[in-house]
Amino acid sequence: MANQGEAPIASEAVRRIDMLFEIERSINGKRPRCGLASVVNDRGRSLPNSKSGCANSERCSTNNDTAKTINYGLNRWTPFTRFLTDDHVGLSNNAAERALRGIAIGRKNWTFAGSDTGSDRAAAIYTWIETCKMNDVNPQAWLTVLARLPDHPASQVAELLPWTWKAAQQSTTAAAA
Numbered sequence: 001m002a003n004q005g006e007a008p009i010a011s012e013a014v015r016r017i018d019m020l021f022e023i024e025r026s027i028n029g030k031r032p033r034c035g036l037a038s039v040v041n042d043r044g045r046s047l048p049n050s051k052s053g054c055a056n057s058e059r060c061s062t063n064n065d066t067a068k069t070i071n072y073g074l075n076r077w078t079p080f081t082r083f084l085t086d087d088h089v090g091l092s093n094n095a096a097e098r099a100l101r102g103i104a105i106g107r108k109n110w111t112f113a114g115s116d117t118g119s120d121r122a123a124a125i126y127t128w129i130e131t132c133k134m135n136d137v138n139p140q141a142w143l144t145v146l147a148r149l150p151d152h153p154a155s156q157v158a159e160l161l162p163w164t165w166k167a168a169q170q171s172t173t174a175a176a177a
Helices: 008-027 036-043 051-059 065-075 094-105 116-134 139-151 154-160 162-176
Strands: none
Touching: 008 065, 094 116, 116 139, 116 162, 139 154, 139 162, 154 162
């Protein structure tokens, strides 16, 4: 982070971005997600929701790293501010990056899939595992469902999807109790 007084333009940009993240943290994980813009209006905060607040970059040399960073954001202003009006868009993509971390860590292992078909199968399995995680289903428990696929009617495959399987498991557990 920029130290106070050393880089006033950078400090102001960091302060404004921190305001956004502070609000995002306060609404993160709430269902249904209340829009960042409505939270800002409710709190009566002023947000850097226009390009005018970043005009200080014009005082910097075009070769200055701070000016380059600010101009990068200004040139992509519409997509950058989409999270203010669309409740489905978050301020950061940290959750997606965390979900991909396991695959990135094992990248060298995946090069030895043996064939294109093996790679396709591995990709399908990783997709199912991540789908289970996103739906709060134990992937190891759910993978036993794959053994039932050959004998399961094609018209009823939806019963084996992680979220449907989970609901059926919960119903069975509740009925047994």
